[in-house]
Amino acid sequence: MTKQFDVIIIGGGVVGLTAALALADYYEHIAVIDAHALCPEQLNDSMRVLALNQTSKELLTKLNIWPALKPCEATPYRHMRVWDGLSGANLKLDTQLQAQTELGHIVQDNALKRTLLTQAHAHDHIALIDNTPIEKVSVLDEGCKLISDTQCWQAKLLLVADGAESVVRSQLGVTIWRYDYHQKALVATVKTSKPHQHTAYQIFTPTGPLAFLPLASKNECSIVWSTTPKHAETLKNLAADEFNQALTQAFESHLGDVELQSTRLTFPLIMRHTKQYAGHNWLLLGDAAHTIHPLAGLGLNLGLADVLSWLKCSERRAIDKPFALQKALKAYQRDRKAHVLPLIMLLGSLKTLFLQSASPIVSLRGFGLSSVNHFDVFKKILMKSADTL
Template identity: 35%
Template sequence: MKHYDIVISGGGIIGLAIACGLQNIGLHILIVERKQLKLPLKNKMPLPDPERFSALNIASKYFFQNLGIWQQILDLCANEFNGVEVWDIDSFGKIHFNPKQQSIQEPLGYIVSNQKCHDILLQHTQVFGDVTICTSATLQNISFKKNNAIIILDNGNTLTTRLIIAADGTHSWLRQYFKIPSSFWKYRHHALVATIRTEKPHQEIAYQVFHSNSILAVLPLSNPYLSSIVWSLPPEQACFFQQASEILFNQHLSIHFDLCLGVCQLVSKRQTLPLTGCYAHHLVAHRLTLVGDAAHTIHPLIGQGLNIGLMDAAELVGTIRRIQNQGGDIGQYDNLRSYERSRKYSSFLALTGAQGFYIIFNGNNIGKKLLRNSLLKLTNHIPAVKSCLLQHAQGIINIPPWLSRL
């Protein structure tokens, strides 16, 4: 029976980042991933599948710098953005964020390709001899002894470990298997994801447009005329726009974007994803910890989903390193409580903030419309409030202490 110090369920960005962050401290790590991990082949279709992009904040950049892969991410799959414009359609409310006006030296953030970021992490993980990756496998049964957990995989292999990390996504098998109390809710929206070409250059500005029943985010890519869209729509509208002809889709999108960058043109396939919220009431148990989407999922309107997951990873890496350096048991519940206290507070603030924004900015009630436009206008004219919002968006406020000291 093979033994590993840590078993990570899930070989996505968060799981791989944790493995990279725990190198060279004497821990043997196994990543169990249900899919086959490999670099994607070039798609020769006239319209390729849409790439998923995320907004990466400064705190996440610091974490990747610590892992030694930031320059590679910056060179291959990241594009900085230096402005944000947010407005409510057909109304007076608007916010414009400019780092120069706020005396901020760094970019507001970076738009990164999720797939390419994952591939870089995967390549980096494979350099180290203390990480093993088991693909096309899932956890099937788990039992606990005093000093370890016994895991049976669906391929018949049995192994032991001191700590199991659930990085297995929104529908986490581990969270359900251990019956971790969790809250779930539906946003009654689907996200339509695609890549578009605009008539005018985006000038490295990220845009967000609120309509009465939809939210359109436009994220600038490295090509000045290409952007990724995340369009939050009621399910029936998302289905309609996914199946509509390219000409009709381009017309509706251009109008919904207020012709801000001229006429929009679809350059990828369209993909829709249901949007749900989840909040696990406990992030740790004996020899178990939850991270990323397994612990919490959030509406994309504030663009912080990946950043929150990466800060989970950073906090957990710091916690495990400290326990290991002190000669403690990395799977003991009491030793992991500091991780839970820190990340429950931060993720709860983000979730409630996103929920509050969603409630205020979704719907055509005249009172809501007046409130949100007043908030947008007021915020735009108070530098101190804008500066506070930017610091939260950049992740500087709740950054793990060990990362802030680098």
């Protein structure tokens, strides 16, 4: 027997659940299907943190997600300090430039997902179907049909948000532009002898950017160290004391001595960009559509911007009007390509630029960074761009 829904969302991560809660005001029958468990109590402990901009916070606030987070789960950062380890040039961003109380927040990934799952479970319009891999997807004249090994569903609109290695994206026949950054990111939680003062720091080292992101405790940070795969694995396997010394040195002791507080995890950095954001009765969201370098901390913000874009492009009850739905899907594709592809190119160029060690290039990028730092108008443009993805 085929179960009918207005909208089916594949993927119960942050982006998929946010989309479900956002669309629940418009549609009464929404399903979120995931190959893994969708139970708040079964979330594994994770040290992963997420950088959220003001636009993402506003979206989560409208959905009553943000007020449900505990203060210790969302740490505001009010300053940003970025500098080039070779030239010494730096860029400083502060809240007074935009008359705001914070530039953004560092949020615990599990805390955000747990809150989203709790809200979704309690919502009368949302059905959560977990531990159910999708085996086949068929695009129909008026909707999409999905089949697992035991069940079958049909919906007027399919949203695909099942991650970077999306199975459903592949089943739809969507091709991906993929580029290996030839780097790995090492993440960990550390304690510093000096307080972070609600500042997000990033230094461009000769092998890649190293970020210190403030956590709830004034002397704790989450680090993201992007470097060569070989160096990342070496760092991961160092004794704790040796790692502390290497990290303190690479960060130029800006927060004093650094002490490891967690395990160290590494993952490869790969750019992905879909060649097609939407088709007949379906669209891609989040990592299923794009993955970018973490140097600007925009990954999740880009996924939540996908959700906002679809809300902007689609009419209320658009799925009941086939012509309006196809028009909205085309508008969504145009909007996301126009915003995402230039950002991918920019981040790739910055990553390449700051890996160069030739004196003329070091001098040139140092001049550019210092020039931006001296003019508030450039800083404001930069900050606004990071909020309008």
